[in-house]
Amino acid sequence: MRILVVEDEARLRDQLQAALEEAGYAVDTVADGELAHFVGSTEACDAVVLDLGLPQLDGLSVLRRWRAEEVAMPVLILTARDAWHEKVAGMDAGADDYLAKPFRMEELLARLRALLRRASGAASAVLEISGVSLDTRTARVSLDGAPVKLTGHEYRVLSYLMHHAGAVVSRTELIEHIYAQDYDRxxxxxxxxxxxxxxxLGDAFIVTERGLGYRVGEPCA
Structure with a gap:
């Protein structure tokens, strides 16, 4: 899964990137609103962490542009603790959740997991299909209760497929969602x-739909 972080404060931006990567996500970062709008409109992001106080173009304007263009990925906005009017404006502009600064990284990660679950229709933080269990809270995978060690990219592929269980995912779509923008794909x-x-995980767990892509779980009706 791929996350776009939009934050102009370098230290916080680096902290967010490190925490998200440690949690198993591919991460793109930008520091101004104009670039954020461009990246969010042209790259395949699964969710966005969006600060509202940005140079060149403020976060609310970025969000409004995305929604006007029908860019629909979940957006978690970051606001100042006492700026209740920003929270209201952000939700009205199309944000899916908000978090007040300063915040604990664990809460941000939990809120992002919830947004990703809702976007994929999953009800639980633990995804389970045919004996394979993927815990999005810990980025751990098990098969019939036994832990399975995966590399970072293997985990991202599996996570994306399990978040889209039953759907056929093309190779191009996987590439867009498991690598950050500047990665050599x-x-x-x-x-x-x-x-x-x-x-x-077993040969039969990931099904190849010839000429289309890959699927885990029963086909969508």
Missing amino acids: DSNTVEVFIRRLRTK
């Missing part, structure tokens, strides 16, 4: 990750 590596996951 190689489409052939997706097949490598799929092969490794099948070795660790």
